[in-house]
Amino acid sequence: MAYLHKEIETMPRDQIEALQSERLVWQVKRMYENVSLFKERMDKAGLTPADIHGIEDLGRLPFSYKQDLRDYYPFGLFAVPMEEIVRTHASSGTTGKRIVVGYTRDDLAIWADCVARMMTGLGLDSKDIGQISYGYGLFTGGLGAHGGAEQIGATVIPMSSGNTALQIQTMVDFGSTFLCCTPSYALYLGEAAAEAGVQDQLKLKTCILGAEPWTEDMRQAIEAKLGAKAYDIYGLSEILGPGVSGECEYQCGMHVWEDHFIPEIIDPDTGEKLPAGAEGELVFTTITKQGFPLIRYRTRDICRLDYETCRCGRTHVRMMKPQGRTDDMLIIRGVNVFPSQIEEVLLKLDGKVTPNYQIIVDRVNNTDTLDINVEMSEALFEDDVKSIEKVERTIVERLRSMLGIGAKVHLVHPKSITRSEGKAKRVIDNRKLH
Ligand code: DLL
Numbered sequence: 001m002a003y004l005h006k007e008i009e010t011m012p013r014d015q016i017e018a019l020q021s022e023r024l025v026w027q028v029k030r031m032y033e034n035v036s037l038f039k040e041r042m043d044k045a046g047l048t049p050a051d052i053h054g055i056e057d058l059g060r061l062p063f064s065y066k067q068d069l070r071d072y073y074p075f076g077l078f079a080v081p082m083e084e085i086v087r088t089h090a091s092s093g094t095t096g097k098r099i100v101v102g103y104t105r106d107d108l109a110i111w112a113d114c115v116a117r118m119m120t121g122l123g124l125d126s127k128d129i130g131q132i133s134y135g136y137g138l139f140t141g142g143l144g145a146h147g148g149a150e151q152i153g154a155t156v157i158p159m160s161s162g163n164t165a166l167q168i169q170t171m172v173d174f175g176s177t178f179l180c181c182t183p184s185y186a187l188y189l190g191e192a193a194a195e196a197g198v199q200d201q202l203k204l205k206t207c208i209l210g211a212e213p214w215t216e217d218m219r220q221a222i223e224a225k226l227g228a229k230a231y232d233i234y235g236l237s238e239i240l241g242p243g244v245s246g247e248c249e250y251q252c253g254m255h256v257w258e259d260h261f262i263p264e265i266i267d268p269d270t271g272e273k274l275p276a277g278a279e280g281e282l283v284f285t286t287i288t289k290q291g292f293p294l295i296r297y298r299t300r301d302i303c304r305l306d307y308e309t310c311r312c313g314r315t316h317v318r319m320m321k322p323q324g325r326t327d328d329m330l331i332i333r334g335v336n337v338f339p340s341q342i343e344e345v346l347l348k349l350d351g352k353v354t355p356n357y358q359i360i361v362d363r364v365n366n367t368d369t370l371d372i373n374v375e376m377s378e379a380l381f382e383d384d385v386k387s388i389e390k391v392e393r394t395i396v397e398r399l400r401s402m403l404g405i406g407a408k409v410h411l412v413h414p415k416s417i418t419r420s421e422g423k424a425k426r427v428i429d430n431r432k433l434h
Contacts, residue, residue, distance in 0.1 A: 001312060001313060002120050002121055002122075002123055002125075003117075003120065003121065004113070004116055004117045004120040004121070004152075005113075005117065008259055009117065009121075009255075009313075009314045009315070009316065010313050010314060010315055011259075011315055012315065013307070013315055016258050016259065016315065016316070017054075017055055019259055020054075020055050020258065020259075020262050020287060021053070021054030021055045021056075022054075023259075023287035023288060024052065024054065024055055024058065024262065024285065024287050025049070025052055025053065025054065026287075027285075027286070027287050027288075027293055027295070028049045028052045028061070028295065029049040030079060030290075030293075031079055031293055031295065032048070032049045034079040034080070035077055035078075035079050035293075036076075037064075037068060037071075037072060037076070037077060038062075038064075038295065041062035042061075042062065044062075045060070045061075045062055047060060047061070055262065058262065058264065058285065058296070059264075059273050061285075061295050061296050062295070062296065063271065063283070063296045063297075063298055064294050064295060064296060064297045064298070065297075065298050066099065066238070066298070066300070069099035069100070069101075069238065070097045070099060073097050073098070073099070073100060074088075074100040075100065075102065077292060077294075078102050078291055078292050079290065079291065079292065079293055080104055080290055080291055084104045084105075084290075084291065085102040085103065085104060085291050086103060086104060086105050086108065087102070087103045087108060087143075088100055088101065088102050088103075088138075089101050089103075089138055089139070089140045089143075089237055089241065090138040090237070091138075091139070091140075091237040091238075092138075092139075099237065099238065101140075101237050101238060101291075101292050102291040102292045103289075103291045103292070104290045104291040106290055107289050107290055107291050107292075108147065110240075110260060110288055110289070111144060111147055111148075111240055111241060111243060112147035112148050112150070112151040113148075113151065114148070114240065114243035114244070114246075114257050114260065115144060115145060115147060115148020115149070115151070115233075115242060115243035115246075116148040116149075116151035116152045117243075117246075117257065118148070118208070118231075118233060118243065118246030118247070118248075118255075119148055119149065119152050119154070119178075119208070120152055121246075121248045121249065121312065121314075122206055122208070122229075122231060122248070122249060123206075123249070124149075124152055124154060124177075124178055124206060125152055125153065125154070126152065126153030126154060126155075128152075128154040128155070128177045128178055128206075129154065129155045129157065129174055129175055129176050129177050129178070129203075130145075130149040130154045130155065130156050130157065130176065130177070130178045130179075130180065131157045131159055131167070131170065131171055131174070131176040131178070131179050131180070132145045132146050132149060132156060132157065132158050132159060132160070132180045132181075133159045133160065133161050133167055133179060133180065133181035133185060133189070134160070134161060134180055134181055134182065134211065134242075134422070135160055135161045135162075135421075135422050136158060136160040137160075139422070140235070140237050140240075140241025140242060141180075141181075141182075141211055141241070141242055141422075142158070142160055142161075143241075144235065144240075144241035144242040144243060145180040145208065145233075145242055146158055148242075148243060149178075149180070154178070157170060157174055157176060161181065161182075161185060161421040161422050162421045164188065164189065164192045164419075164421070165192070165196070167189055167192070168189065168192050168193050168196050168198060171189075171193070171202055171204065172198050172201045172202065175203045176202075176203065176204060177203050177204060177205050177206065178204065178205065178206040178207065178208065178228075179204055179206075179207045179208070179226070179228070180207070180208045180209070180233075180242075181207075181209060182209060182210070182211045182212055182420070182422055182423055182424070183209040183210075183212065183214035183218055183219075183222060183230070184212065184214075184355075184419075184420045184423070184424035185419075185420060185421050185422065186207050186209050186222045186225075186226060186230065187218070187221060187222050187225060187355055187356075188419040188420065188421070189226070190221075190222060190224075190225025190226045191225065191415075191419075193225070193226070194225065199225075199227065202226065202227060202228075204226055204227065204228040205228050205229065206228055206229055206231065207222065207223075207226060207228050207229065207230040207231065208231050208233050208246070209222070209230055209231065209232060209233065210232055210233035210234050210235065210242055210246075211235075211242070211422070211423055212423045212424060213321065213322055213323070213324055213339070213340050214232070214321070214340075214343075215321070215340055215343050215344050215347060216321075217343070217344065217347030217348060217355070218343065218347060218355050219232075219251075221347065221354075221355050229251075231246065231247040231251060232246070232247045232251075232254055232321060233245070233246040233247070233254070234246065234254050234319065234322070236299060236301075238292075238294060238297055238299075239261060239284045239286055239294065239297060239299075240260075240261075240286070240289070243257075244256060244257070244261055244284070245257065245318075245319050248310060248312040248314060249312060250310060250311050250312055252310065252311070252318065253306055253310070253318030253319060253320050253321075254318060254319050254321075255310070255314050255316040255317070255318055256305075256316055256317050256318070256319055257316060258316045258317060259287075259288070259316075260286065260287060260288045260289070261284050261285065261286055261287070262284065262285040262287060263282060263283070263284055263305060263317060263319065264282075264283040264284075264285075264296070265278055265279070265280040265281065265282060265283070265303070265304065265305055266280050266281050266283055266298075267280050267281070268280060268281040268298075268300075268302075268326050276305065276307055277304060277305070277306065277307075278304065279302060279303065279304045279323070280302065280304075281298060281299065281300060281301070281302060281326060282299045282301045282302070282303050282319065282322070283296050283297060283298055283299065284296075284297050284299060285297070299325075300325045300326045300327050301322040301324075301325050302322060302323045302324055302325065302326060302329075302338075303319050303320050303321065303322040303323060304319070304320045305317050305318070305319055305320075306318045306319075306320065323338055323340055324338035324339060324340050328427070330359075330361055330427065330429065332361060332368045332370050332403075332405055333367065333368045333405055335403055335404055335405050337370075337403055337405075339359055339426050339427055341402060341403060342357070342359055342372060342399065342403075343355070343357070343426075344402075345395060345398045345399050345402055346372075346374055346395065348398075349391060349394065349395070351377055351379075352376065352377055352379075352380045352391050353374045353375065353376050353377060353380070353391065353395075353411065354374070354375045354376070354377055354414065356374070356375040356417045356419070357372060357373060357374040357375070357417065357426065358372070358373045358374075358417055358426060358427075358428060359371075359372055359426055359427045359428070360372070360373065360427075360428045360430065361427070361428070361429045361430065361431055362430040362431060363430075363431045368431065369408070370405065370406070370407040370408070371407070371408045371409075371410065372395070372399075372407055372408070372409050372410065373410045373412050373417060374395070374409065374410070374411060374412065375411075375412055375413070375414050375415065375416060375417055376388065376391070376411040376412070376413075376414060377414065378414050380411070381413065381414055388411055391411060392409045392410075392411055395407075395409045396408075396409050
């Protein structure tokens with residue numbers, strides 16, 4: 001078992017909570033003094049920092065939202081003078097203005113440390129060669145993973161995403177032992193390695209994948225293609241970037257680094273805190289970040305927390321794979337559908353279809369339609385038409401029993417769906433255009 005900071009990672013829960021309480025009080029006070037929006041919301045709620053004694057008072061604090069970042073674009077929520085901000089990142093977002101975040105030198109050190117904890121836990125160290133194939137730039141993926149990899153002393157290859165042939169060549173020539181990128185890009189790289197006939201020349205043993213939802217079946221497909229273990233890493237620009245949480249060797253949920261972030265699960269409709277173990281919207285409070293701290297930030301990610309001590313000995317709470325986002329949820333003919341549910345059905349077909357798919361929603365004569373294009377495997381493609389139709393029918397039936405609605409399923413030629421080098425765009429919702 002490898003730990004970067006054993007004492008912190010295995011701290012008894014009462015000590016974690018005491019530390020969180022102390023840090024929360026500190027954070028609330030400094031934000032009240034330095035962030036006008038936070039002060040306004042506290043005043044409106046009739047609260048002063050003196051009312052907050054510890055995590056037992058967390059639920060009294062006001063929420064913060066993505067819209068706040070847009071309203072105070074670009075730097076209006078920073079809690080330190082700009083001279084102390086040494087890095088910014090931004091997230092494009094599909095709608096509205098970009099959101100901008102800022103980090104002090106200490107914040108960057110904490111970030112690198114959070115990613116490094118995960119990497120160390122997976123047995124990576126200075127003997128490893130890390131290929132970072134998340135996009136570098138305003139997106140937090142590239143530089144975030146990079147900071148952690150340097151922290152553990154690995155030899156870092158700052159590839160960024162794209163140029164897939166060169167990625168494969170580098171992986172072979174440099175002998176990359178770990179890879180950081182999105183799960184959809186990892187799958188694409190696996191396909192490209194097979195096509196180039198170099199799968200057996202890869203030295204990869206570990207992939208650290210995140211930035212988008214992915215299922216257990218997708219994990220298996222990636223592990224088989226790349227011949228390496230695939231671990232889930234989670235994060236969001238507003239809270240840090242990659243490394244808010246990450247899996248350990250047991251792949252049973254991502255440890256949230258609770259000495260820096262307090263997670264809560266709430267009912268997204270009422271805002272009420274839900275009991276331990278319930279599924280709901282994930283909310284984070286950053287208790288050590290200085291440049292751009294947030295209290296009770298509504299992530300819109302839907303997941304569940306597990307407070308049981310993990311087999312690895314870490315006591316920090318585990319978040320289960322996010323099932324999707326409240327704003328990604330499709331409402332099709334009144335039924336709530338998460339793309340991950342569709343993925344689950346598609347990938348339970350013994351390899352007859354590949355994890356490359358697209359979900360297309362439209363509205364015809366005032367009725368929602370759901371079409372799913374999914375690539376069949378080479379083997380099925382070479383089979384007869386009857387076998388292909390049978391697989392299509394099976395998918396339709398399984399989707400109906402899981403979601404309760406009908407869908408049209410189209411098995412398309414292998415390699416006909418555009419591959420993604422970053423976050424995959426799985427859903428095309430044409431209803432927004434009508
Ligand atoms: O995606 C940060 C990141 C980079 C995480 C690299 C992991 C690896 P944003 O672009 O701000 O930041 O997007 C954050 O992506 O709220 C989730 O909806 C989703 N997301 C991130 N990681 C995961 C994951 C980065 N492991 C948003 N599983 C988050 C599911 C994820 N969804």
